[in-house]
Amino acid sequence: MTSVPTSAVRPRSRRRAWLIAAVGVVAALVAVIIIIALVWPRAAAAPGPGIRVLASGTSSAAEAAAAGGGADGLRAAEYLAEQPTAVWLVPESDPLGQVAQRIDELATEARSQSARLAVVVYGLPDRDCGNHSGGGLDAAGYEEWTAEIGDALRAAADVAPIVVLEPDSLALASECVDVGERAALLSTAVDALVGPSTWLYLDGGHSNWHPAAEMAGLIEQVGDLDRVRGFALNVSNYNLTGDEVAYAHTLAAELGGERHALIDTGRNGADAGGEWCNPPGALIGEPGGTIGDDVVDTNLWIKPPGESDGLCNGGPAAGRWWPDGATSLTREVDAD
Structure with a gap:
C-alpha cells in the first residue's frame, strides 16, 4: 500500500478545523445577539394614533363600580373604569x-392588557400654589421620590412608560413661586425620570392660559429639552381639541420645532x-389615541373623568370620586 505523506494531509485538516471553529464562533455570537435582543431594554415607538394605555383596576372609577350604588352613578363608573x-x-x-x-x-396590569403605562407625576413642592390640590413634598423629599419613580419606570421599560410631569407646574409658577427654583426642581426630576423607553412630557398649560x-x-x-419628548396640554381642563392642536403647533414652533x-x-x-372647575355642561372627549400629526403625538385621557376638580359647582375635594359629575360627563353615552 502506498503511504500518503503526512505533509499532504495536515493543511486540509487544519482548514477543516478552522472552519468548524469559525462556524462555532458565529453560532455563539448569533445566540448572544438573540438573547440580548430579547432581554435588553429597547427604545419604544413614540406615542401615536392607535395607542392603548392601561385601564387600571385600581382607578377611582373601578373602585366606585365595585362599590355599587345608584343605577346612573354605577353605569357611569363602570363605563369610565373601562377607559384607558x-x-x-x-x-x-x-x-x-x-x-x-x-x-x-x-x-403588570399593563402587560396583562397588552397596553402601555401612562402616569402623571404630581408631588412638586407647593404644587398648585395652595389652590384645590395643595400639598406636595419638600425639595429633598421630591428628589428622592422622583428618583425612586425613575428607577421603577426604567425597570418597566417593556411597557414603554409615558410620563406627564407635574401639570400646571410651569404655567402656574409665576403666580406663587420663584420660577427659576421650580424649573431647577423640574430639571432634576427630568434627570431622574429619563430612560431609553420612557416618553416624558413637561407642563405646557393650555390654549386659554x-x-x-x-x-x-x-x-x-427647565434646561436641555432634548431630554424630553415635549409638553402636555389641557391637562385637567376642558378646552376643545382643535384649539389645543393649534396651540400645540404654535408652541412647538416657539420651542424650535423639535x-x-x-x-x-x-x-x-x-365647550x-x-x-x-367642574363646569356643569362638560362631556367626555375623544378616546385616547384617536388623533395625531407631525407635532401632536396623540391624545390621552390624563385627568380621570369622574374625579372632582375641587370644591366648586357642587363637587367634593379635588381628586375625589364624584358620582354626579361622572353621571353628567357620560350622559350622552348613557343615552346611547
Missing part, C-alpha cells in the same frame, strides 16, 4: 418607599366656556 386613562402618582397615596411597588403593579411665546419661555427654563405634544381629551367633549 393615565394613573396619577401622588406622594400622599404613593409615598417614598412604596411608589416603586405601585409602578411594578401597574406595569399663556401666549405660546410666554409658555415657551417658561418651558425653556418638541411634540400630548393633549388631554378626557373631558373636553363640549365649557373657559370654566376650569
